[in-house]
Amino acid sequence: MYRLLLLLFFWPNLISSSVFIDVRTVAEFESESIVNTQNIEWQNISDIQTFISKDEEIFLFCRSGNRSGKAKKILEAEGYTRVTNIGGFEEAKDFIGAKRNAP
Numbered sequence: 001m002y003r004l005l006l007l008l009f010f011w012p013n014l015i016s017s018s019v020f021i022d023v024r025t026v027a028e029f030e031s032e033s034i035v036n037t038q039n040i041e042w043q044n045i046s047d048i049q050t051f052i053s054k055d056e057e058i059f060l061f062c063r064s065g066n067r068s069g070k071a072k073k074i075l076e077a078e079g080y081t082r083v084t085n086i087g088g089f090e091e092a093k094d095f096i097g098a099k100r101n102a103p
Helices: 002-014 026-031 042-050 066-077 089-101
Strands: 018-022 057-061 083-085
Touching: 018 042, 018 089, 042 066, 057 066, 057 089, 066 083
Parallel strands: 018 057, 057 083
Antiparallel strands: none
């Protein structure tokens, strides 16, 4: 059941070329989030292994960039090759907006 929920959670990203993951807590995500980003707390980031391929382009962010940096190290240690820490929440809003508006 848990894997089905993860699949449904990440489904929008499975059909696009980039995955945007907010590694803040659920409470932080619920208080403010960026449209079409997924939330998985940094310490649970390994849970994406079943649904996100190791060569997928993954962008991570949190409040300040610290937790997303930790998540990036975890994913790289597991063999993910295209992981970027885009930093804090405000930087992520700008970065994701620009990436989505790019031709």
